[in-house]
Amino acid sequence: MKKILVVCGNGLGTSLMMEMAVKEVAKKLGLEAEIDHEDLSSAASSKADIWVAATDVATQLEEAGKENIIKLVNIFDKASIEAQLKTFM
Numbered sequence: 001m002k003k004i005l006v007v008c009g010n011g012l013g014t015s016l017m018m019e020m021a022v023k024e025v026a027k028k029l030g031l032e033a034e035i036d037h038e039d040l041s042s043a044a045s046s047k048a049d050i051w052v053a054a055t056d057v058a059t060q061l062e063e064a065g066k067e068n069i070i071k072l073v074n075i076f077d078k079a080s081i082e083a084q085l086k087t088f089m
Helices: 013-027 055-063 079-086
Strands: 004-010 033-039 050-054 069-072
Touching: 004 013, 004 055, 013 033, 013 050, 013 069, 013 079, 055 069, 069 079
Parallel strands: 004 033, 004 050, 050 069
Antiparallel strands: none
16 A cells, blocks of 8 residues: 655645545555655655645655655646556556
8 A cells, every 4th residue: 555645834734635635546546555645844754655745845755855856736636646646656
């Protein structure tokens, strides 16, 4: 089972909406994963197999040394989530 963390600046609305989309896509793909969301500050000390974030936050995650990042230009683009998530399966 993979751990997926969805990250936004404050860990509230945006990451929660992205988490719901990621859960829907993971279910569609049959991917067993623990999916949660949090803020960027907390993410610095968290561990995950896959990170999901909008491009601006994804850049900050990369700078913090995180790998396996799904970068979203449009946070509601489930096709992009699916395409990028498949690369980590």
